[in-house]
Amino acid sequence: MSRIVFLLLPGVHLLDLAGPAQVFTTAADLGLPYTLDHIAEQELVTSAQGLPLVASRHWPELDPSDLIMVPGWRAPTLRAGPEPGPEPLERLRAHHTGGGTVASVCAGAAALGLAGLLDGRRCTTHHDLQDELAARFPRATVVRDVLFTTDDRVVTSAGIASGIDLALHLLSVRHGPALAAQVARNMVVYIRRNGHEPQAGAMLRHRSHLDDTVHRVQSLIDARFTEPLPLGVLAASAGVSERTLTRLFGRATGGLTPLRYQQALRLERAEHLISHGATRESAAREVGFDDARMLRRLRARTS
Incomplete structure (x- = not known):
C-alpha cells in the first residue's frame, strides 16, 4: 500500500x-x-x-x-x-x-x-x-x-x-502510460502536455490530438512499450497500411514515428527507475533494451 x-x-x-x-x-x-x-x-x-x-x-x-x-x-x-x-x-x-x-x-x-x-x-x-x-x-x-x-x-x-x-x-x-490514460479517461479530462518541455511525460505531450486511429495505436504502445512492436503489427491493429499509419502518426504527434514514441516511453520509465536507485543496465533491461547502450544513445539524442 x-x-x-x-x-x-x-x-x-x-x-x-x-x-x-x-x-x-x-x-x-x-x-x-x-x-x-x-x-x-x-x-x-x-x-x-x-x-x-x-x-x-x-x-x-x-x-x-x-x-x-x-x-x-x-x-x-x-x-x-x-x-x-x-x-x-x-x-x-x-x-x-x-x-x-x-x-x-x-x-x-x-x-x-x-x-x-x-x-x-x-x-x-x-x-x-x-x-x-x-x-x-x-x-x-x-x-x-x-x-x-x-x-x-x-x-x-x-x-x-x-x-x-x-x-x-x-x-x-x-x-505505465496506459494506466494514466485510463485514469484520465475515467475522470473525463483531456490528456494534457507541456508541449515543448521534456519534463512532461511522453504520453501527456503526444496525446492532445483528435486522430482516433493514432490514439488506438498509442494505447497499444502504452500497454506494451517494453515489447518489440513491429510497424506491421501496429498498422494491422489499426486496420491501416504501414505507410498510412506512419503518415497519420507523424501528423498527430508533431513528427514522431511509432518507434520514436515507444522509445520515449522506454526512456521516461528507465529514468524513473534510475532516479529510484536502479542501475542503468537493470533499468535498460526492464524497459525492453538489451543493454544500456541504446539507453545512453537515446538520452544523448534528447539532451
Missing part, C-alpha cells in the same frame, strides 16, 4: 488538493494500492473557497514508495501566505532523504523551498509567483511557463488544474 500524504495549510485551494486527490483515488478504484492521508498542524483547515476541511495532526509512518504533496493556498504573495512549522518541514526533508518523493502544486513550492528541497533543483509554480519564488530561493532554478517539473524526486507544478497533470505524470512513470 502506497500512501499519498497531503500537507494542508490554511487557505488551501480546493482544486490544488482535489485534482491530485481524485487522480490517486481513481487509480485506487482501478485496483492500485493507494490510500490518502490529509495532515495539518491543526485539525480544522479553512480552504480558500471557505469550505472547512478536517485533517489529522498525526503523521503516518512513511516509506520510499509514499508521496508527500503540498497543495497551494490563496495569498497575494508567497511571503504573505502561511508557512509550515518545524515538524512538517522536517517531515518533508526526512522523507526525501529517505528516498521518497515530494511534490507541490502552485504556492506549495514555497514549502519545499523552506525545507531546503529546491536548492540546486529545477522547479516551477504559478506564473504569478515565479519571480518571487526565484528571488526567495535563489539556489533554485525556476522553470517558467510549464505545467510541471521533476528533479531528483522533487516534483513541482504550476498551479490549480496543473496538479492533475502532475499526478497523472506520476502514475505514468510508476505504472
